[in-house]
Amino acid sequence: MKNFQLKAKILSQTEIKDNYWYCELSAPQVAKNALSGQFINIRVSDNLDPLLRRPISIHRVSGAKIKIFYEVVGKATEILAQKKKGEYLDIIGPLGNGFEYSRITKKSYKRKNILVAGGMGVAPLVFLAEKIKFNKPLVLIGAREKEQILCSQEFKALGCKVIIATDDGSLGFKGKVTELLKEVLSLNQQASKAENIYACGPQPMLKAVAQISCANNIASQLSLERHMACGFGACLGCVVATKSGYKRVCKDGPVFSGKELTW
Amino acid sequence: MVKQAKPNLSVNIGNLVLHNPVMVASGTFGYAEEFKELMDLKKLGAIVTKTITIKPRPGNLPPRTCETPAGMLNSIGLENPGIGRFIKEKLPFLKKLGIPVIVSIAAEDNPEEFSVLVRQLDKINTVSAIELNISCPNLQKDRLISQDAKETFALVGAIRKLTKKCLITKLSPNVTSVPEIALAAQEAGSDAIALINTLTGMSIDVHKRAPKIGSWVGGLSGPAIRPVAVRMVWEVYNKINIPIIGMGGIMDIESALEFFIAGATAVGVGTANFINPRASLEIISGLEKYCHKNKINSIKKLTGLLLRC
Numbered sequence: 001m002k003n004f005q006l007k008a009k010i011l012s013q014t015e016i017k018d019n020y021w022y023c024e025l026s027a028p029q030v031a032k033n034a035l036s037g038q039f040i041n042i043r044v045s046d047n048l049d050p051l052l053r054r055p056i057s058i059h060r061v062s063g064a065k066i067k068i069f070y071e072v073v074g075k076a077t078e079i080l081a082q083k084k085k086g087e088y089l090d091i092i093g094p095l096g097n098g099f100e101y102s103r104i105t106k107k108s109y110k111r112k113n114i115l116v117a118g119g120m121g122v123a124p125l126v127f128l129a130e131k132i133k134f135n136k137p138l139v140l141i142g143a144r145e146k147e148q149i150l151c152s153q154e155f156k157a158l159g160c161k162v163i164i165a166t167d168d169g170s171l172g173f174k175g176k177v178t179e180l181l182k183e184v185l186s187l188n189q190q191a192s193k194a195e196n197i198y199a200c201g202p203q204p205m206l207k208a209v210a211q212i213s214c215a216n217n218i219a220s221q222l223s224l225e226r227h228m229a230c231g232f233g234a235c236l237g238c239v240v241a242t243k244s245g246y247k248r249v250c251k252d253g254p255v256f257s258g259k260e261l262t263w
Numbered sequence: 264m265v266k267q268a269k270p271n272l273s274v275n276i277g278n279l280v281l282h283n284p285v286m287v288a289s290g291t292f293g294y295a296e297e298f299k300e301l302m303d304l305k306k307l308g309a310i311v312t313k314t315i316t317i318k319p320r321p322g323n324l325p326p327r328t329c330e331t332p333a334g335m336l337n338s339i340g341l342e343n344p345g346i347g348r349f350i351k352e353k354l355p356f357l358k359k360l361g362i363p364v365i366v367s368i369a370a371e372d373n374p375e376e377f378s379v380l381v382r383q384l385d386k387i388n389t390v391s392a393i394e395l396n397i398s399c400p401n402l403q404k405d406r407l408i409s410q411d412a413k414e415t416f417a418l419v420g421a422i423r424k425l426t427k428k429c430l431i432t433k434l435s436p437n438v439t440s441v442p443e444i445a446l447a448a449q450e451a452g453s454d455a456i457a458l459i460n461t462l463t464g465m466s467i468d469v470h471k472r473a474p475k476i477g478s479w480v481g482g483l484s485g486p487a488i489r490p491v492a493v494r495m496v497w498e499v500y501n502k503i504n505i506p507i508i509g510m511g512g513i514m515d516i517e518s519a520l521e522f523f524i525a526g527a528t529a530v531g532v533g534t535a536n537f538i539n540p541r542a543s544l545e546i547i548s549g550l551e552k553y554c555h556k557n558k559i560n561s562i563k564k565l566t567g568l569l570l571r572c
Binding site for chain 2: 002003004005043048049050051052053090092226227228229230231232233234235236237238239240241245246251
């Protein structure tokens with residue numbers, strides 16, 4: 001897989017709601033090579049603190065543009081959000097393995113694919129939904145409350161069926177998105193025959209998705225998030241335990257089969 | 264006007280001739296292949312591999328890294344495929360590059376393991392030099408070899424008998440007196456000293472009230488440790504006469520120059536590789552410019568060229 005280091009021009013930077021930002025970058029080589037589930041590693045400033053790059057998943061690609069969707073959660077993302085249109089960002093990418101969906105065909109229309117997103121976990125899944133939109137995947141989005149439900153319109157615009165879960169019941173199903181997943185698999189015949197479950201979100205959610213998928217005999221692909229020092233496989237810092245030993249989230253992942261992980 | 268000749272950047276480390284004095288530090292560059300798309304590897308002065316042990320090592324419990332102010336903590340724990348797979352799977356790529364390859368090695372339990380590794384590496388032409396990593400802070404040992412002058416002397420002396428290849432001894436900053444250990448390595452026949460390895464450190468997540476890395480304590484690297492490293496290079500330079508490969512938080516040309524002026528013959532770029540993979544190449548061209556501007560015809564003359572303030 002090819003990756004590049006480049007200065008990407010910021011084409012737009014929009015706060016869509018408090019602390020949630022869309023940023024479009026001109027990065028032709030990255031856009032051309034990007035797979036859904038891959039990420040870019042951003043150096044948010046030339047200063048020494050924060051020192052390391054920040055891995056952020058690729059949200060959409062169109063032509064020579066890539067779009068990222070991020071939440072301001074700390075020092076680095078705060079700096080990132082202050083960057084203006086026309087400025088340049090030092091990025092490395094596309095990095096990581098990406099989701100595997102080559103076996104999904106138009107003929108597999110009846111065998112649904114399910115996307116499960118928790119909070120910001122929607123970010124890489126929109127790119128995936130775009131790639132398999134002909135399959136009209138079912139998307140389950142979960143968050144603590146209504147305000148944190150993200151990207152549901154984007155998924156709908158791609159032809160996906162979207163079901164929402166909130167912990168406080170302020171929108172859709174009341175409960176965890178993983179409880180919703182269980183319910184969907186038991187009540188919906190078509191869903192119970194799903195071919196793949198793709199998920200991205202917090203670690204406890206991913207672990208539950210892996211268990212539910214396994215119990216229902218459905219293959220799962222989970223996109224993990226870890227603290228990274230390099231992002232391209234050199235430092236061995238971001239490893240996760242798997243059945244075949246430690247693997248690098250940045251290079252061997254971030255997408256892993258639920259069966260492979262030992263948590 | 265006569266055009267000034269290009270400054271000579273070549274340096275000698277024992278019997279090893281480096282085209283330029285900028286290498287990449289062990290553990291921050293994998294086995295070079297990870298960087299092949301991000302830079303022109305052939306321009307590097309040398310590559311120091313991730314440390315190799317006899318047997319494969321899975322490494323330490325994650326999380327293994329965390330960021331600190333102007334630095335990072337790591338506790339990778341020498342994850343490596345073992346010497347057998349290193350020779351078979353990693354060395355062929357390094358050979359193709361045609362630049363000096365310095366293989367970093369460590370013992371897990373018994374210093375005797377160094378001899379086993381050196382006997383194997385001594386036979387391989389691609390291996391230009393051997394770096395004795397007696398200073399890894401992440402092996403959960405009560406004491407490192409490089410924390411004792413006698414043990415350092417004994418180990419380097421034993422290894423010296425086994426190979427004519429250039430031997431570099433990498434020292435720990437976590438000692439009372441680095442010059443004392445450096446002297447021991449020199450007297451035992453080491454061709455050069457690499458310093459510093461990481462400083463032991465700890466960082467705590469106050470919300471979880473837990474250490475940020477799985478092994479609780481790790482090695483601090485990055486610009487945060489640079490002044491400590493520069494000071495140690497300078498102290499050691501005043502005590503020994505073999506070359507020093509200086510490292511510790513080098514990010515750019517200015518920070519690299521500090522090390523040369525303090526007494527380093529060559530430098531190692533470490534943590535910067537993660538952030539700016541081209542940092543070492545920028546330093547090489549920066550050295551040329553600096554020498555040119557200051558009418559220094561050979562980088563060798565810059566070593567220890569420290570004036571009073």
